[in-house]
Amino acid sequence: MGLMGAAMRTQKWRLSSAALFGVIASLSTVALLGTSGWLISYAAQMPPVLALSVAAVMVRSFALSRSVFRYLERIVGHDAAFRGLTGLRVRVYERLERLAPVGLRRYTGGDLLARLVADVDTAVDLPLRVVLPWLQALLVSVATVAFLAWLVPGAGLALGAVLLIGLTLVPWLSARIALHAERRSAAARGALSNAVVSSLDGSADLLAFGATDLALAEVHRRDVDLTAIARRESAGLGLGVGLSTALQGLAVVVCVIAAIPAVVDGRIEPQWLAVAALLPLAAYDVVATLPTAVLARLRVRAAAERLDEVLAVPLPVRDPHRADPAPDHEVTLQCRDVYARWSPDDEPTLRGVSFTLRPGERMAVVGPSGAGKSTLANVLLRFLGYDGVVDLNGVPIELMDGDDVRGVVGLLQQDAHVFDTTLRDNLRIGRIDAEDDALRAVLARVGLAGWLSSLPEDLATRVSAATMSGGERQRLALARLLLAERRILVFDEPTEHLDPGTADALTDDLLEVTRGRSTLLITHRLRGLKQVDRILVLINGQVRAAGTHDELIEQGGWYAQRWATEIERGDLAALTAQIPPGTALTR
């Protein structure tokens, strides 16, 4: 099971002890019933009571050891499983760390990521619900068969045959049936899920056009289909339980049949007949857990496969073995004829981009969505491989360690992540030893002084994405970036998911704090770009035009058109301002 199995194998000694305890507990259960049967049968021959005392002590000890060892098995097993889980988390994290962010693009939706994390958590079921039950069933079967074979070879053979069916055929059949049921219902589930999703997604449209009842009827029709399949499959799903009981009965009956002639012939004493009858009864109980274990295995395997699938994504970037140092003073960034694509199978989204960013220069990259703007940001941060030249002071960033490149080039993302911890710790991600005064100062610079004073516990307040507005989140991320004091600042659509008013205010502040610093502002909004030194118009992965705001307006083209609509929006706002809010102007 790939990475999950490997993480659990590190705990093999603990898991082996847990298995051993479990086997002792299960064998004690078997022995408790066997010894009691022997005791009663022997007592029936009316021996002196003292002759029963050894058996009586054994009965009590088995009763005690069964409970004690079961308890130990649970404790040791869970301990091992949790250790394995922590190990797995670390391994998964280390792999994800090398993939992020480009290798994880498909998982940017919070739900897929949550699913991934839940799959990691499933790992504890691998030892506890799959491996330990199997080991116990196997070892208890072997031990019981061996003992019975010593007593009455025929009975041992008979029990062995029945247990073999219980160990192989029944779990196999249960798994087959479960998989079959799942395959049969997959299409119906898909159809139902489509109807549910489209009804919920389009609930407003359905209501407005009077089609809600139609949609509900459709959901119901598909639901009935699925239920009909589930009902047809129910007979198969119950088979495992029925077979287990039947085999248990078979085991008892065949062992009794094999043992009776031995009693009649005098090969064994009469008191052993009860043992031959009761051992199979108890032993089969251990094997009867396997249909459940096999279903758990299917579930764990699916989780493990999903996990391995994510982790098998090829690394988007490899660090060099011997890295060149990154520059540590004035930095010139030069791109020449850069090509880049999101993954080897994709078309390039950057197709021959060249520019130079000199120390202290502020440049904007604008263009329609899909023009390759974000690709550029990911190349510059060394998140994504490229063809062509990307140099810092003449040294290709390919020859540097990724973390060193990012020590020079900082980034503010579209949706900056707010960690679920204190405000102080969130900021210190930018600079780990920053003093509180520095934190306060930087919050003031990004316009969060008022927000800070509204927090109940000042810098120690626990913050999270849910309690902050989009504008506050981006400002917090900006503060983090400023604290880190990178030579070059890259902003990748920092206002993308903000409403226009908030976006305008953030853009203004952002241009204010980057004055005099090497800055690359990637955006599709044109507000404030009069202030930057140079603007590149990126369309379809290529630089179509470059110049200052005024030059680009002069040239016409995409920039000028875009600017016209922004002006238009301004006119509309001016008209709106003439009407008092909440009232109508009749013409």
Added chain:
Amino acid sequence: MRPLDPRLLRYARSTRGFLILAVVLGAAIAALVIAQARLLSTVIVDVAQGGADLYDVAGVLALLATVFGVRALLGWLAEAAAYRTSARAKEQLRESAMRHVLALGPQGPAGHDPGAVAALVTRGVDALDSYFARYLPQLVLAVIVPAAVFVTILGQDLVSALIIAITLPLIPVFMILIGLYTRSRVERQWETLSRLSGHFLDLVAGLPALKVFGRARMQAQAIEAIGERYRTTTMGVLRITFLSSFALELLASLSVALVAVTVGVRLAEGGISFSAALFILILAPEAYLPIRLVGQHFHAAAEGLGAAEEVFILLEQPLPSAGERSDIPTRVTINLDQVSVEYPDRDGPALAPTTASASPGQIVALVGPSGGGKSTLLSLLLGFAAPTSGRILLTSDDAPAMDLTDVDMSEWRRRIGWVPQDPHLVVPGVDRPTIAEAVRMGAPNASISRIQRALGDAGALAEFELLPDGLDTPVHELSSGQRRRTAVARALVRDPQVLLLDEPTAALDGVSEQAVVDAIVRARSNGCTVIAVAHRPALVDIADVVVHVGGSPAGTSRNLSGQRPRKITTMVRDF
């Protein structure tokens, strides 16, 4: 957790029949367990003491095999019935949940986004399988079997019955005592567990940010350290939690041992018959087994009931009150009188008090800052939400004024053509609707020529007819501008008396925009009341009335959940 939620019986009626079946099967299984012990002890006693051989006991053995066979059959039957019941119960829960959620209106249930609802009614309720197949039948057995076994043993031997009578009730008592002691600690532990998973998720989600600042690699140690800390505290709690099952097992096995030893000693002294002694010995463990199994299935059951509980919470959200008047005059003027909307979980009004009116043959343009409540105003007119204060009156020359809240909404909506900001071109029963099917949603009986005319009015027909599949092109293959014009056609095909448009020309080029503007002007001359959210001057230029809708000042509107809306499909992809 209550083992059997009465609401489950109410909302999933199929559960009732199953419960009766479970009791009947439980009683039959109890009888078979007793018969099995009796037959097995008879065989052993006859051979070991009576000197019988295989031929003498063949009949009893055959009977024993039959009993096992019937038990297997009943077990199979019970399990199959459980899965059938579960399938039916899930269907019933899904159906009521969907009906209720859609009746709650487009805002949906409080506290659940559509993605969460979809995940709940598809994957979520699957957890009920274990509840029905494992927990519930075992619960019934745990009541019937111990009682039956006890009564049977009582008829055989008073001392053994006494031992069972003393120990059996101790088991639930112990469980409750230990449960009470550990519950608060376990709950705290669950909280830590979810916080730990949350911490891991938080780090993984924040990986890009951590990498930007060169902090990603060092977090591996943090994950390990926190995992270790969590493990030690969890194990501390588990040691106590497992004590409850330890006590249970110990009581059960010691009672069996006690029964065996006391019976054995009295047997040696001649105080009890061999057959009675063996019968009791085989039967005694069966009294404890079902109770232990209930404990084992507890977690699976809790998960299933948890999902059901979430459905019940949905179902218990009150539905908005519905008006009943359907005698709406044909030509009405819509009057907004200081209408405002506020949501308890949002700072600032969603719509600040607004006064305006719109008459047939008028175009009313709504302007104002984004987030100011323009779309909210349209949803009021559609009856998706009710005003918190103020009212919406429908007036006409030949009838008294009518409050919109008293009006039968389905009747009112029949007159409305609506173009939402983000149109969903859904068609019930069609997973991938075509352009023609999507437009026909507006008027189910529309002829193809009427659909073509509507598309022509929306400035889309010529372009769509050039597509390889023409109007049979699936809408999901269209660009956002094309989809918007399809939505405009869907509204126009109704020949509406009221046209509500939310930025109908967004994402349209100049030519298409003009076509839509022309269609709006045409609708006005046909006597239609047009209310449009305008973000471009072209729409404002043709308006007879311009309304400034301004709610909260710019910059303070916030997404309620603090996150981008989730994509539903990703939540249910593994259903």
